[in-house]
Amino acid sequence: MSEVSVTKDAGGPGPATDKLVVLDNVNKHFGALHVLQDIELTVARGEVVVVIGPSGSGKSTLCRTINRLETVDSGRVTIDDKPLPEEGKELAKLRADVGMVFQSFNLFAHKTVLENVTLGQVKVRKTDKQAAETKARALLDRVGVGNQADKYPAQLSGGQQQRVAIARALAMDPKVMLFDEPTSALDPEMINEVLEVMQQLARDGMTMVVVTHEMGFARSAANRVVFMADGRIVEEATPDQFFSNPRSDRAKDFLSKILHH
Ligand SMILES: Nc1ncnc2c1ncn2[C@@H]1O[C@H](COP(=O)(O)OP(=O)(O)O)[C@@H](O)[C@H]1O
Ligand SMILES: [Mg+2]
Numbered sequence: 001m002s003e004v005s006v007t008k009d010a011g012g013p014g015p016a017t018d019k020l021v022v023l024d025n026v027n028k029h030f031g032a033l034h035v036l037q038d039i040e041l042t043v044a045r046g047e048v049v050v051v052i053g054p055s056g057s058g059k060s061t062l063c064r065t066i067n068r069l070e071t072v073d074s075g076r077v078t079i080d081d082k083p084l085p086e087e088g089k090e091l092a093k094l095r096a097d098v099g100m101v102f103q104s105f106n107l108f109a110h111k112t113v114l115e116n117v118t119l120g121q122v123k124v125r126k127t128d129k130q131a132a133e134t135k136a137r138a139l140l141d142r143v144g145v146g147n148q149a150d151k152y153p154a155q156l157s158g159g160q161q162q163r164v165a166i167a168r169a170l171a172m173d174p175k176v177m178l179f180d181e182p183t184s185a186l187d188p189e190m191i192n193e194v195l196e197v198m199q200q201l202a203r204d205g206m207t208m209v210v211v212t213h214e215m216g217f218a219r220s221a222a223n224r225v226v227f228m229a230d231g232r233i234v235e236e237a238t239p240d241q242f243f244s245n246p247r248s249d250r251a252k253d254f255l256s257k258i259l260h261h
Helices: 003-007 059-066 088-097 113-123 129-142 158-170 188-203 215-221 239-244 249-259
Strands: 019-030 033-044 048-052 074-079 098-101 176-180 207-211 224-229 232-237
Touching (some): 019 059, 033 207, 059 074, 059 176, 059 207, 098 158, 129 158, 188 207, 232 239, 232 249
Parallel strands (some): 048 224, 098 176, 176 207
Antiparallel strands (some): 019 033, 019 074, 224 232
């Protein structure tokens, strides 16, 4: 079950610390709603963390605080020991370092697939156009849509669009990839083609935070499962521990609903 972890490479260049993403006592409110409560979460370099929990528990908000699409009210979020920048160029660079893939593919509708994967490299990373296109084509091949490069997003299936979105994020050489229910909007027959790309990324050692209801993915790819309810992290465990022996009533209840439908 956990043979995935032995193939992980946590090494490589970079600072000595193994803690890539750290949320330290993070709190956030939306008006009266305390949406993130005393969140403590550390994601190690090369680790794959799957976040699960009922709708409205704060999973998306958690992801969005990691690339500062949402600010926090208190506590600290650091990437590679650095606090998140407030604005400007540094923020754009942070967003590139933290790749994000959403449920709705969020591609630029009026750009071709190739342009979608090239644009950020040129604008944020200052890569020259030729090199950016070469890299984009290699990444599109890697996610299995190399032959779609000159089409527009609307001409692709949902599964293909989501793989382009993954390629676009990877083109920025992110330190970590966040996935917020990346297969929830897909027709069933397209779910696996996206999960397979994610599985491969995990095997290649990418640091990943994945919000998903795909328990098969969680079991096979995750190093750790984080269960959220009502804005709190209620449980953290290995997939084996979590699925065979959830400790909290909330997790037991959630699993019985999700595994038996
Ligand atoms: N921008 C916002 N303004 C007000 N409330 C929000 C906003 N975004 C999310 N919420 C609320 O915060 C709670 C957590 O939302 P979310 O993080 O999307 O949960 P999940 O992803 O686990 O379903 C929900 O009750 C949701 O309605
Ligand atoms: Mg959500």
